[in-house]
Amino acid sequence: xxxxxxxxxxxxxxxxxxxxxxxxxxxxxxxxxxxxxxxxxxxxxxxxxxxxxxxxxxxxxxxxxxxxxxxxxxxxxxxxxxxxxxxxxxxxxxxxxxxxxxxxxxxxxxxxxxxxxxxxxxxxxxxxxxxxxxxxxxxxxxxxxxxxxxxxxxxxxxxxxxxxxxxxxxxxxxxxxxxxxxxxxxxxxxxxxxxxxxxxxxxxxxxxxxxxxxxxxxxxxxxxxxxxxxxxxxxxxxxxxxxxxxxxxxxxxxxxxxxxxxxxxxxxxxxxxxxxxxxxxxxxxxxxxxxxxxxxxxxxxxxxxxxxxxxxxxxxxxxxxxxxxxxxxxxxxxxxxxxxxxxxxxxxxxxxxxxxxxxxxxxxxxxxxxxxxxxxxxxxxxxxxxxxxxxxxxxxxxxxxxxxxxxxxxxxxxxxxxxxxxxxxxxxxxxxxxxxxxxxxxxxxxxxxxxxxxxxxxxxxxxxxxxxxxxxxxxxxxxxxxxxxxxxxxxxxxxxxxxxxxxxxxxxxxxxxxxxxxxxxxxxxxxxxxxxxxxxxxxxxxxxxxxxxxxxxxxxxxxxxxxxxxxxxxxxxxxxxxxxxxxxxxxxxxxxxxxxxxxxxxxxxxxxxxxxxxxxxxxxxxxxxxxxxxxxxxxxxxxxxxxxxxxxxxxxxxxxxxxxx
Amino acid sequence: xxxxxxxxxxxxxxxxxxxxxxxxxxxxxxxxxxxxxxxxxxxxxxxxxxxxxxxxxxxxxxxxxxxxxxxxxxxxxxxxxxxxxxxxxxxxxxxxxxxxxxxxxxxxxxxxxxxxxxxxxxxxxxxxxxxxxxxxxxxxxxxxxxxxxxxxxxxxxxxxxxxxxxxxxxxxxxxxxxxxxxxxxxxxxxxxxxxxxxxxxxxxxxxxxxxxxxxxxxxxxxxxxxxxxxxxxxxxxxxxxxxxxxxxxxxxxxxxxxxxxxxxxxxxxxxxx
Numbered sequence: 001x002x003x004x005x006x007x008x009x010x011x012x013x014x015x016x017x018x019x020x021x022x023x024x025x026x027x028x029x030x031x032x033x034x035x036x037x038x039x040x041x042x043x044x045x046x047x048x049x050x051x052x053x054x055x056x057x058x059x060x061x062x063x064x065x066x067x068x069x070x071x072x073x074x075x076x077x078x079x080x081x082x083x084x085x086x087x088x089x090x091x092x093x094x095x096x097x098x099x100x101x102x103x104x105x106x107x108x109x110x111x112x113x114x115x116x117x118x119x120x121x122x123x124x125x126x127x128x129x130x131x132x133x134x135x136x137x138x139x140x141x142x143x144x145x146x147x148x149x150x151x152x153x154x155x156x157x158x159x160x161x162x163x164x165x166x167x168x169x170x171x172x173x174x175x176x177x178x179x180x181x182x183x184x185x186x187x188x189x190x191x192x193x194x195x196x197x198x199x200x201x202x203x204x205x206x207x208x209x210x211x212x213x214x215x216x217x218x219x220x221x222x223x224x225x226x227x228x229x230x231x232x233x234x235x236x237x238x239x240x241x242x243x244x245x246x247x248x249x250x251x252x253x254x255x256x257x258x259x260x261x262x263x264x265x266x267x268x269x270x271x272x273x274x275x276x277x278x279x280x281x282x283x284x285x286x287x288x289x290x291x292x293x294x295x296x297x298x299x300x301x302x303x304x305x306x307x308x309x310x311x312x313x314x315x316x317x318x319x320x321x322x323x324x325x326x327x328x329x330x331x332x333x334x335x336x337x338x339x340x341x342x343x344x345x346x347x348x349x350x351x352x353x354x355x356x357x358x359x360x361x362x363x364x365x366x367x368x369x370x371x372x373x374x375x376x377x378x379x380x381x382x383x384x385x386x387x388x389x390x391x392x393x394x395x396x397x398x399x400x401x402x403x404x405x406x407x408x409x410x411x412x413x414x415x416x417x418x419x420x421x422x423x424x425x426x427x428x429x430x431x432x433x434x435x436x437x438x439x440x441x442x443x444x445x446x447x448x449x450x451x452x453x454x455x456x457x458x459x460x461x462x463x464x465x466x467x468x469x470x471x472x473x474x475x476x477x478x479x480x481x482x483x484x485x486x487x488x489x490x491x492x493x494x495x496x497x498x499x500x501x502x503x504x505x506x507x508x509x510x511x512x513x514x515x516x517x518x519x520x521x522x523x524x525x526x527x528x529x530x531x532x533x534x535x536x537x538x539x540x541x542x543x544x545x546x547x548x549x550x551x552x553x554x555x556x557x558x559x560x561x562x563x564x565x566x567x568x569x570x571x572x573x574x575x576x577x578x579x580x581x582x583x584x585x586x587x588x589x590x591x592x593x594x595x596x597x598x599x600x601x602x603x604x605x606x607x608x609x610x611x612x613x614x615x616x617x618x619x620x621x622x623x624x625x626x627x628x629x630x631x632x633x634x635x636x637x638x639x640x641x642x643x644x645x646x647x648x649x650x651x652x653x654x655x656x657x658x659x660x661x
Numbered sequence: 662x663x664x665x666x667x668x669x670x671x672x673x674x675x676x677x678x679x680x681x682x683x684x685x686x687x688x689x690x691x692x693x694x695x696x697x698x699x700x701x702x703x704x705x706x707x708x709x710x711x712x713x714x715x716x717x718x719x720x721x722x723x724x725x726x727x728x729x730x731x732x733x734x735x736x737x738x739x740x741x742x743x744x745x746x747x748x749x750x751x752x753x754x755x756x757x758x759x760x761x762x763x764x765x766x767x768x769x770x771x772x773x774x775x776x777x778x779x780x781x782x783x784x785x786x787x788x789x790x791x792x793x794x795x796x797x798x799x800x801x802x803x804x805x806x807x808x809x810x811x812x813x814x815x816x817x818x819x820x821x822x823x824x825x826x827x828x829x830x831x832x833x834x835x836x837x838x839x840x841x842x843x844x845x846x847x848x849x850x851x852x853x854x855x856x857x858x859x860x861x862x863x864x865x866x867x868x869x870x871x872x873x874x875x876x877x878x879x880x881x882x883x884x885x886x887x888x889x890x891x892x893x894x895x896x897x898x899x900x901x902x903x904x905x906x907x908x909x910x911x912x913x914x915x916x917x918x919x920x921x922x923x924x925x926x927x928x929x930x931x932x933x934x
Contacts, residue, residue: 039809151879265821269821631864
């Protein structure tokens with residue numbers, strides 16, 4: 001590390017990520033900063049080693065001719081080398097632009113073209129191939145750097161380098177280039193751009209959110225203090241690097257607090273790696289918690305009778321008293337004793353299996369989490385909380401303080417964040433983390449952020465009286481009215497449906513209509529397991545999804561949800577009158593979901609207009625053809641005849657209370 | 662030494678193919694009255710991907726068994742590394758740097774993927790039974806070294822997630838990959854693949870193709886493969902031997918073979934006017 005950077009650090013001029021890195025290397029150089037599992041072993045790097053690696057990469061970038069203000073695309077799964085490349089790019093004054101690694105070449109071309117990236121840092125051959133594929137159209141790309149050398153030998157290397165060669169070149173040229181690097185590093189201020197993150201965009205083309213060093217560091221600082229994060233904390237970095245959450249957790253907070261970032265061996269080993277590391281600070285979107293719960297439930301279904309009974313008994317007890325114990329509320333000694341026994345017999349081993357034994361703070365966000373799912377984790381003693389955030393806010397808008405956690409709110413405004421509710425119910429916020437602008441898109445910037453710095457979230461919500469917690473109802477544009485004027489809040493019903501392990505995804509329609517209908521996606525692992533146990537043979541997803549017994553089962557679920565929805569006077573109109581089980585999984589490659597796996601309602605509505613019409617016509621079955629995109633980008637057609645079913649609906653008065661868990 | 666030293670050749674994609682690794686000279690193999698292979702000669706060069714194709718019953722697998730030393734031909738000789746190869750036992754073949762995978766998967770079903778691949782390292786371990794049982798000194802050191810090699814292969818073939826999974830629980834495509842991993846673990850000079858893509862779907866085939874090419878590229882392993890999928894053969898191989906009824910009816914680059922009248926007639930079929 002250079003002396004100039006040390007001085008800057010000493011003066012408290014921590015105005016950039018490279019400056020934070022220098023501080024960490026100086027103050028806790030021997031503490032582990034990164035781990036990555038490779039060749040079956042956790043390899044680790046201390047903060048001073050990381051500082052050294054980042055400097056080598058930065059010097060190598062200088063040698064390759066990276067200029068101040070260049071855009072550097074980062075494409076690949078979470079690996080230390082890619083995180084270091086981002087910080088190295090910042091060190092030379094360039095701006096990292098992480099991309100979703102599972103984007104098809106077409107989407108990648110748009111972002112690369114839009115930001116005009118000169119450099120692309122790729123994880124492996126697959127990503128390099130995609131960049132090469134779009135290179136003809138994206139003229140700006142000059143240099144490709146790759147991390148994994150496998151299969152790269154035969155490529156034309158005139159404008160391509162292995163990252164280890166870049167480092168070696170940087171190290172060799174250290175004496176010559178270090179003064180230049182020091183100068184550039186020290187020139188970084190709060191106003192320089194830290195990163196550009198392209199939002200996956202539920203509508204239209206992705207927008208590049210420009211976040212400054214001020215945004216990232218202030219947001220990281222406030223949120224780290226809110227949850228009292230410590231240098232001894234551990235996280236597992238497994239969410240897409242292009243997502244703002246990953247950038248805040250694995251770079252912003254990690255560098256501010258100085259905790260350790262662990263990278264899994266591969267996406268497929270994530271659950272094993274999670275168990276081995278046992279993170280203390282954990283973030284996952286609701287979908288992950290759902291999947292984990294589904295897997296637990298499936299395995300309990302297969303367990304012996306004694307084990308199943310033990311599990312059911314203690315889980316019922318945990319549901320009753322677990323959350324109260326976690327919140328420090330008074331609980332009787334007998335209940336506490338039984339809970340302690342449960343911890344020994346059930347909860348402890350279960351948390352260990354899930355890799356959540358050591359979790360001190362866990363967050364979920366991005367979508368509403370089913371109350372039952374949320375309570376399940378809370379009752380086990382896992383401090384799972386909700387936060388509400390956006391890329392444009394550097395994540396944090398509101399979050400739940402310890403002891404004030406509920407499944408139906410998203411908490412109080414984060415430190416330093418002001419929130420107000422507009423007359424139409426839309427939530428607005430203003431904070432030090434509020435983004436600078438949308439890159440090369442002044443119209444969108446102007447329509448989202450006003451001159452006083454207030455940003456429109458696009459979500460409808462309200463502050464609860466008494467607690468002061470924010471409650472989000474739905475996307476402001478998705479909340480609608482039924483023909484009779486009652487409220488149509490699709491998410492509310494969809495989330496109830498999605499709590500059933502057999503249902504992966506649900507889409508409710510009914511805006512402006514007299515009744516609601518729904519599309520259901522089955523969860524292949526849960527339903528497949530069920531089919532196996534019931535000797536139901538199937539050869540494809542489509543066949544299983546159309547099986548009469550699967551339809552019957554889904555119908556039961558839908559009717560249970562109807563009974564539960566009927567309890568709520570305001571929303572009883574949202575009961576599902578008719579439904580169908582889709583013959584394909586909704587997929588980001590087909591544009592039906594975002595890369596963060598949120599349903600793009602409007603696109604689904606357009607694409608399957610024939611099915612919706614059939615549901616409202618009262619037909620019993622419908623023939624449909626759907627275009628699908630395969631992993632390699634080719635397109636094909638899926639043909640199917642779907643059965644449409646009626647579901648029982650309930651009057652608000654007669655609804656059976658038992659169904660409304 | 663019966664050497665046939667020459668310089669090899671360059672492939673279209675710029676790889677340097679070396680001299681002759683193994684030469685088949687007038688091989689004839691009989692099972693009782695059945696002539697499985699009839700007077701076949703061809704060579705395999707260092708670093709190349711050599712395919713053997715032909716219709717069912719053409720004698721491809723028999724040929725592979727002759728190359729691997731499992732069958733000893735009644736007539737003709739096999740020249741390996743410049744020397745005439747005597748009749749050998751399977752473990753002697755393995756020690757000479759030849760490894761193979763099987764048409765019907767031959768893994769230890771009850772063992773984990775890792776243990777299966779470790780068995781491929783057997784020839785690289787020399788500590789005695791007692792030392793291994795006691796886990797003392799050399800045995801422990803050896804296992805560590807071998808595990809490191811095996812982990813590199815696991816990483817290479819992207820099977821980290823099934824490292825500890827019993828083989829019996831794996832789907833077919835992954836079993837094939839594990840078998841390839843075990844063969845690779847022996848660090849062979851020549852790798853024999855008996856229908857590596859049989860029974861796979863398109864995606865699995867593409868993956869396997871990439872792995873075969875990567876193995877050849879990364880480790881410089883000479884690969885001899887039998888395959889039915891013509892697309893795969895034409896994409897993968899540098900040179901192709903075509904067999905029919907135990908006879909060689911063609912030998913050359915994929916393009917040459919594709920345009921050979923006899924091959925088209927026998928294997929790819931003739932158009933009826």
